[in-house]
Amino acid sequence: MTLAFHMMPLVGTILLLASRRVSLLTAGLAGMTLAFVTMIVAQAPLAGMPDMSVLTMAAVKAGEGAWLAWHAMSIIAAGLLFHRAYEARGIQSAAVAQENRRRAVFVACFLVGPFAESVTGFGVGLVVALAMLRHMGLPPVQAAALGLFSQVLAAWGAMGVGTRVGAELIGVTFTELGTASALLMAVVLPCLLPVFWGLIHGCGLRSTLRDRTADVALLLCLAGLIWLTNRFVAPELGGGLATGVLLVLVEGPRLLRSDDGPRMAMAGLMERLWPYVLLIAALMATRLLPPLSDWTGRWLVLDPFGGLAPLALLRHPATWLVVIAAILLAGLPAAKAGEVVRGALRAALVPMAATLVFVEFAAFMAASGGAAMFGQAWREVAGRFAVLATPVFGGAAGMLTGSNTASNALMMHIQLSLAAESGLPPMLTAAIQTVSGSICTMLTPGRIVLAAGLVGLQQAEGAIYRRALPIGLATILSLLVVVVLVAGAKAWGLA
Numbered sequence: 001m002t003l004a005f006h007m008m009p010l011v012g013t014i015l016l017l018a019s020r021r022v023s024l025l026t027a028g029l030a031g032m033t034l035a036f037v038t039m040i041v042a043q044a045p046l047a048g049m050p051d052m053s054v055l056t057m058a059a060v061k062a063g064e065g066a067w068l069a070w071h072a073m074s075i076i077a078a079g080l081l082f083h084r085a086y087e088a089r090g091i092q093s094a095a096v097a098q099e100n101r102r103r104a105v106f107v108a109c110f111l112v113g114p115f116a117e118s119v120t121g122f123g124v125g126l127v128v129a130l131a132m133l134r135h136m137g138l139p140p141v142q143a144a145a146l147g148l149f150s151q152v153l154a155a156w157g158a159m160g161v162g163t164r165v166g167a168e169l170i171g172v173t174f175t176e177l178g179t180a181s182a183l184l185m186a187v188v189l190p191c192l193l194p195v196f197w198g199l200i201h202g203c204g205l206r207s208t209l210r211d212r213t214a215d216v217a218l219l220l221c222l223a224g225l226i227w228l229t230n231r232f233v234a235p236e237l238g239g240g241l242a243t244g245v246l247l248v249l250v251e252g253p254r255l256l257r258s259d260d261g262p263r264m265a266m267a268g269l270m271e272r273l274w275p276y277v278l279l280i281a282a283l284m285a286t287r288l289l290p291p292l293s294d295w296t297g298r299w300l301v302l303d304p305f306g307g308l309a310p311l312a313l314l315r316h317p318a319t320w321l322v323v324i325a326a327i328l329l330a331g332l333p334a335a336k337a338g339e340v341v342r343g344a345l346r347a348a349l350v351p352m353a354a355t356l357v358f359v360e361f362a363a364f365m366a367a368s369g370g371a372a373m374f375g376q377a378w379r380e381v382a383g384r385f386a387v388l389a390t391p392v393f394g395g396a397a398g399m400l401t402g403s404n405t406a407s408n409a410l411m412m413h414i415q416l417s418l419a420a421e422s423g424l425p426p427m428l429t430a431a432i433q434t435v436s437g438s439i440c441t442m443l444t445p446g447r448i449v450l451a452a453g454l455v456g457l458q459q460a461e462g463a464i465y466r467r468a469l470p471i472g473l474a475t476i477l478s479l480l481v482v483v484v485l486v487a488g489a490k491a492w493g494l495a
Helices: 003-019 024-047 051-088 101-119 124-136 140-151 154-170 174-202 209-232 235-256 262-288 292-298 317-330 334-368 370-401 404-419 426-443 445-454 461-491
Strands: none
Touching: 003 024, 003 334, 003 370, 003 404, 024 051, 024 334, 024 370, 051 154, 051 262, 051 317, 051 334, 101 124, 101 140, 101 154, 101 174, 101 209, 101 235, 101 262, 124 140, 124 445, 140 174, 140 426, 140 445, 140 461, 154 174, 154 235, 154 334, 154 404, 154 426, 174 209, 174 235, 174 426, 174 461, 209 235, 235 262, 262 292, 262 317, 317 334, 334 370, 334 404, 370 404, 370 426, 370 461, 404 426, 426 445, 426 461, 445 461
């Protein structure tokens, strides 16, 4: 089979996405269909299979893909239900002090926005961050671009849905890929600060040397907390717990100095945040608190494909998102609660379907051998420089799809094939794909349009995009430096 035949599904999908004439779901459906046909045509003659055996193999691959996708699909539905229930109860979002506008902007961009994105996903972090930034007297275009920093922890958005899918697609644990991705954030996050400083300077906010040193220290602390959470607690809590802890450390002293007294201030904060606190506590307890952790790891574990991504229901984020959403809805009239549930399910249908389609797409393309063939062809063209395309391909996929799940599903197998024989460790390659693809989802047109609408601008998408593009470029360049250093060390026998 020719390379052109094998790459037809991927190229066709990318062209459809780039045209902006069809939705992500429609493009994915077209690509999945082509990938299915490619897999059937490629596998049958190679294995000498009769028609029925080919169809059986295809059914098994489709079932495996659907099972992998369900891990993410359930979190999407449960996360949207949780968010809608939280809003329906009229709980006010936490605010930060504005006696220091510069610090308030930093907290909104790098702590509160990423916290909301990590726990719920789907651009909610952008909505929360801009809700805070709008009231700070910033120029609307600058505020919209600053709000996009809320997506910098998108690799852990919606409790790590995209990273979980990427890990399952390549047969590594969620913890392994989450931890490797967290290490990269110690490089990426500080490299984003010059862009942040430039944007706030354009708003008339100055940064002293002390301010900038504090910013670097806080983001390094954030990266360290993300790594610790991924490594020793639970990777799905990597973004939410890390930003939550740092937010308390940064805003805690202000609460203690509150005019209402520290006790009243803390009570008010808990009244707003108790659903998030309960969610994090439940997920931590079911993993870390014996004998509960042992029991939840053994009971109600679904494993329909014999070791392929078993699902422990009592540990899964979707379970606890639904439980806490039910607690929130219990205080509402039955008719109102039913309306919230129906609205959340309707909102979840399209992202769930897109997730299923792209994961099936990836499963079919991997089974056809197309990913490995593309990697080999690119290595033949680019030689030892082939691996330099890793962060570029990841970022481009994230920007085109607007989804880190779709980005990982499209590119993960290709990225690993690209890294073969380059000296770049497979786990590092997977982490670079995850981080670059996730952060660059902020540059998808849908996010830019959302940001413009939230600050009340019309036909300003180009201006916002020009200010936001350096965030993606800084991400790709910082990851490119990692690739060069690691590949160079391998080539010189230093690693």
